Amino acid sequence: MPYATVVEPIRSCAIKTPGMAESADAKNPGMTLANARLRLLVLASTLTLGACSVLVERATDRMSDNLSNAILNQNDPETVRDGAPAYLLLMDSLVEGNPESVGTLSGAANLYAAYGSVFVDDDARAKRLTQRSFDYGSRAICVQHEPACGWSELSFDEFDAALTKVGERDIEALYAYSVSWLAFTRAHTDDWEVLADLPKVEAVLNRLYELDQDFDGGNIDLYLGILNSIRPPALGGNPEVGRQYFERAIELTGGRDLSVKVEFARTYARLVYDRELHDRLLGEVLAADPDVPGLTLFNVLAQRQAEILLASADDYF
Template identity: 45%
Template sequence: MNDQTGITFLRYSLLGMLIGMLSGCASMIAGDLVRDLQKGIMNQDDPAIVMAGAPAYMLIIDGKIQSQPNDRELLIAGARLYGTYSSIFVQDKARAKLLSARARDYAQQAICLVREELCETGQNGFDRFVAVINTLQKADIDMLYTYATTWAGWVLANNEDWNAIADLPKIEAMMKRIVALDENYEHGQAHVYLGVLQTRLPASMGGKPEQGRAHFERAISLSAGRNLIAKVELARRYARLVFDRKLHDRLLNEVLETDPKLPGLTLSNVLAQQQARQLLESATEYF
């Protein structure tokens, strides 16, 4: 059996098993199973398995959300799964737009259950939006982080649309609120997003690369250097922006030398190592 045949077999076998499970006990997708699914994906060290198996779970969660549209846990799980899948595995632009929109819609439905004022994002002025976001508390952080990250994924998928780009200040405001509530959340990942946002442009064009560097370094510190995507983004977004080849190569080599397996970060770290190799291979051409 070759690799492609194996992946196809896995996909259909998994789908058949899940359909059978649904017919026996549809409620199993809720609660502990949803949390276990999220953990299983985050702790998987073979991205191909996630790519092959995730669509089956996406279909199941879609069905459960249709029957339980006010289940916040299901909405958050659906948003995260669609967001992860579309941002990592989908190369087709039209499909990425479609899936990232579903991820953001699920996250918005979840947050609307708590703050109705956020249900119509386009009708809220920036100041009003930030005021509402700043009323959210630590108990809301899962929902807020999911909303912010899936919205960021949607903007990335629609990066040719200036109306989408105009949403970035709202995403930044949400990430700042997460940092204020608990900067350790998700191994400091909100700092990584803030670093990316502040290194989009060089200082001469209004960017804030040094502030961005500080956010990346804070994420690295909070994770004791184990959040490898923080190092990759520091190299990609900051070191390349300021043409610091020494910093760039040091960070990426550290990523490759680090054991990627860590609860909650394994999949992200494996993907970070893949990106580190690609960045090192293109470094001579870039610098």
Template identity: 45%
Template sequence: MKQWRAVCSVVLLLIVQGCAVNRIGDNLAKGIEDNNDLVLVGEGLPSYLLMVDGLILTWPERTSLLRAGADLYGAYAGLFVEDPDRAATLNEKALDYAMRAACSQRSDYCDLRQTPVPEFEALLAEAGDEDLPLLFTLGSAWAGYIQTHSDDWNAVAELARVRALMERVVTLDEGYQNGQAHMYLGVLNSLLPASLGGQPEQAKAHFEQAVALSQGRNLLARVLYAEHYARLVFDRELHDAQLHKVLEADPEQPGLTLQNVYAQQQAQRLLDSADAYF
């Protein structure tokens, strides 16, 4: 854990010396994203979380720090926490930070969960390029929250708001974060089969666009394509082809390395269970 204490010390020293707090918030998540050691990150990330909590206590309305907190808590809950109750608690904190970031950036975003859907969509229609990072962080944190609160119908009812956020991200810049908004929309459209109101063909199009926009570097897009679409429509050939491509790829890609290493683990898990599923 010494290396993580050193990172914290350096960051705090830079703050004392007058380094821009916005830049610190933006760079915290990047250092995690480019690490290829899931075990190291899993053991060390709680130190980052505690540090971000402390920074936010000092600068409670700093949008970049609140966004960093939302991203880091969401990533930790999604990648490293298996206990469902703990994951739910961490995702709740991620969403709280994301909502606070939204409010700190735009005062008309301070009550988004209670805003009627038509007004919510109207607010999103006014969002510009400068709001793009916030919209993506908010949509990601909200999706994670709903996933770990799926037994709460009030939470599930908010899926339409997550969809609207990601659709606005796609409209503003579909290539943002290697097309990951398309990845989220792919999952949202494949939650149910077509017979129950799902939209699997739209899901397929979103997954394929996510892969294309990242030039195949976003390996998690292929894993989710296999898990959520190919399994939904019982396409074993597509399922296995996507997962083999993931396992054959180089996971070390700027901004995607940690996620890609995790994707390769999940690809192997899905292949190992394919005979039983299909």
């Protein structure tokens, strides 16, 4: 399926950074922002380390593609988890060597978001890693779109207006910024100042949707579905709009990405207390074959989460 790819040739370096991975956190079913579709494809994308010639660049691209496929088709998430930290250090070194590369910064933001949200159980460590992710994501959009350097100081209305100045050429950096912000928020659910910025996160996703609603094969629909479903209407949520986004994400992925149905059940169905929909979605996840090229890793994680959610359904409903 189509994953976002950022290619940023800067002098002699080119960093190729396709999308992100997913997982889910049953310990906190009400706040699953960055769990959804934080693509582990980025782990492999960091291997495109740059080239001084076209031939070397093509060779590293092939190596990156091969490793990407190996990761995405891995049915043992622990293997991926244990191998990922080396690439965190690798991305740090690449940023040090090329701090103005939007591609490098976006790749670092994506990788730290994925690892910090999916594979780290310690809260303090998750906060540190996702803080670094958000720092990289903020730097990426700042380098790509200079006015974004001052976005953190803006009110919501000012921020929302500023987003209209972002165009299609900025979409990859804006996407990395949004995903890193989602991961950061997910790790800081105990910080009300962070949660107060959720409307800004949603505004970024809405702008991405305006620029290209099919970007990254349904990820934006999924994120918007979650954001509209994790809050009741009195707190700014719109569950029925969220349901529409979830249904479109299922349509775009052909129902093969099981994480979409898990998030649909976890956020929307639980919010509106629709036990029938909840159990049906999770039953479909468990009955499905997880071995789908490019989605096996995501689907194994989704099935694990579906089992946990179903086991807790009697207590919840």
